[in-house]
Amino acid sequence: MKPELLEHFANGYPKRDYTIEIVNPEFTSVCPITGLPDFGTITIRYEPDKSCIELKSLKYYFLEFRNAGIFYENITNRILDDLVSLLQPRSLSVKTEWKARGGITETVSVSYSAS
Numbered sequence: 001m002k003p004e005l006l007e008h009f010a011n012g013y014p015k016r017d018y019t020i021e022i023v024n025p026e027f028t029s030v031c032p033i034t035g036l037p038d039f040g041t042i043t044i045r046y047e048p049d050k051s052c053i054e055l056k057s058l059k060y061y062f063l064e065f066r067n068a069g070i071f072y073e074n075i076t077n078r079i080l081d082d083l084v085s086l087l088q089p090r091s092l093s094v095k096t097e098w099k100a101r102g103g104i105t106e107t108v109s110v111s112y113s114a115s
Helices: 055-063 072-087
Strands: 008-010 020-030 037-047 051-053 091-101 104-113
Touching: 020 051, 020 055, 037 072, 051 055, 051 072, 072 091, 072 104
Parallel strands: none
Antiparallel strands: 008 051, 020 037, 037 091, 091 104
16 A cells, blocks of 8 residues: 555635535455455545545555455554545545355444544
């Protein structure tokens, strides 16, 4: 994963409270144990402060996970850490919902608040 791919731009309304939601329904990674592909939906919700994420850079950041052997929990927490580090938002949450494998699904949620 390459957090240096992430870019941001100045929030035009830094004094206003509002929420941005980004959904990627086609996220892929690889199970580090079996090497089988994992398919999930990533939902990011955040309240920006001084900057907002640039979506094209986020897309390329997500593509870095495609061939990475990484557990669901680590993906979720890594995305949160990288985005909080870049954006310094008022709040941010990441929810990952994984397609069934062997009849089992998993959802992982993590959140951050500046206050």
